[in-house]
Amino acid sequence: MRKPFIAGNWKMNMNTDSAVSLAGGLAKELDGVDTVDVAVCPPFVYLRAVATALSSSNIALGSQNVYFEEKGAFTGEISCEMLKDVCCTYAIIGHSERRHVMGETDALINKKISAAINSGLLPIFCVGELLEERQAGTTNKVVSRQVKSGLEGICKERVQAVTVAYEPVWAIGTGLTATPDQAQEVHAMIRGLLADLYGNDVAQSMRIQYGGSAKPGNTAELMSQPDVDGLLVGGASLKVEDFAAMVKTVA
Ligand code: PGA
Numbered sequence: 001m002r003k004p005f006i007a008g009n010w011k012m013n014m015n016t017d018s019a020v021s022l023a024g025g026l027a028k029e030l031d032g033v034d035t036v037d038v039a040v041c042p043p044f045v046y047l048r049a050v051a052t053a054l055s056s057s058n059i060a061l062g063s064q065n066v067y068f069e070e071k072g073a074f075t076g077e078i079s080c081e082m083l084k085d086v087c088c089t090y091a092i093i094g095h096s097e098r099r100h101v102m103g104e105t106d107a108l109i110n111k112k113i114s115a116a117i118n119s120g121l122l123p124i125f126c127v128g129e130l131l132e133e134r135q136a137g138t139t140n141k142v143v144s145r146q147v148k149s150g151l152e153g154i155c156k157e158r159v160q161a162v163t164v165a166y167e168p169v170w171a172i173g174t175g176l177t178a179t180p181d182q183a184q185e186v187h188a189m190i191r192g193l194l195a196d197l198y199g200n201d202v203a204q205s206m207r208i209q210y211g212g213s214a215k216p217g218n219t220a221e222l223m224s225q226p227d228v229d230g231l232l233v234g235g236a237s238l239k240v241e242d243f244a245a246m247v248k249t250v251a
Contacts, residue, residue, distance in 0.1 A: 004223065004250045005037040005163060005207050005230035007062060007124060008237025009092060012043060019046040020053045025240035027057035034058060036251045037230075039090050040237065041124075044078055051087035062090030062124065065098060068108075068115035080119035091116050092124045092232075094150060096169045100130075106149035113150055117161045124163045124209070124232065125150055127190075131170035139168075140189050147193055156198040163207045164190055165232040171212025173234055180221045180228075183210045187227035216245040223250055 014022065019042050030038060041062040042050045051061050067077035083091060093116060094109035109125075116123045127146040129139045143166065151159060166186050168178050178186075187208045195203035210222050211232030222228050230250075236242040 002205065002207050002229045003035070003037055005039070005209060006243075006247050006250060007039040007041060007090065007092075007163075007165075007209065007230070007232050008243050009064060009095070009211075009232055009234050010040065010042045010237060011064065011097070011234060013238055014042060014046060016046060016049055019043075020049050022238065022240060023050045023053035023059070026059055026244060027054055029240055029244035030059060030247055031057065033247060033251045036247055038247055041090065041092055047083070047086040047088060060089040061087050062092060062122075063088050064092050064095065066091040066093065066112055066116055066121065068111040070115075080115055080121050083121060084119065089122055090124055090163075091121045092126065092165075094146070095126045096128055096167055096172055099126075100169065106146060109146075109150050110152050113162065114154060117154065117158045122161050122163065124165050126165045126167050126211070126232070128167040128169050128172075128212070134168065134170060139186060143186060143190065144193055147190055148197070151197065156202050159194075159198055160202060160205055163209060163230070164194075165209040165211050166190060167211035167232060169212075173213070175213050177213040177215075177218050177222075178210065180225050183222055183228055184225035187225065191227050214246070216242050216249065219246045219249045 039060040039062045063083045093112045098104045113123045129142045133142045191203050207229040209230040209232045214231040214233050215236040
């Protein structure tokens with residue numbers, strides 16, 4: 001059985017006070033919830049403060065990005081060891097905003113995933129098609145390419161550190177959620193691909209999250225799908241009531 005995993009992606013929101021208060025509120029609301037893995041991913045600059053606010057909770061910490069080099073002349077970048085130093089367990093890698101706003105390529109994302117696994121961070125590896133790709137009927141082709149390229153060179157013993165997050169780009173921050181059937185179809189395709197690459201046991205053990213306008217009102221139906229193992233939540237993760245309600249629905 002795959003344990004459900006709900007992660008909040010705070011994106012470029014919050015300040016120190018609001019980040020600490022959101023984390024503290026979640027720690028209180030979700031005290032005792034142990035049937036769901038929960039993580040929050042604040043901006044880099046608030047990781048330390050949020051780690052402190054979560055220190056006596058079950059909620060894990062993740063970053064929204066990472067760089068693959070260990071150290072040196074990479075101005076503005078953050079390494080895996082730095083993230084571990086501020087208590088991160090997870091790192092979101094290849095989010096659609098990084099792919100489409102910052103221009104990250106499949107090859108760069110692959111290096112980041114590999115570096116994260118090597119350092120002991122657990123990647124939340126995002127994939128998803130654009131609206132025009134869905135309309136052109138190329139969703140499976142695009143998502144398969146992203147999964148295969150992102151995991152290239154990563155062996156079966158190491159790949160199990162990865163959570164895949166299927167986030168159709170047209171559903172992110174738009175209020176348009178994929179229907180449970182649309183999500184299930186792509187999740188099943190991804191699991192089938194993981195089975196081809198790594199064998200069925202590995203594919204069955206790996207979690208695949210859905211992301212894209214997930215909110216309290218659609219959590220139960222999305223999570224009722226057999227291959228939807230969790231959610232990567234943007235907007236709705238910024239409010240204690242909403243995010244806590246989603247986790248409790250799943251618990
Ligand atoms: P959203 O974002 O829930 O606001 O659509 C999800 C994400 O980008 O991870």
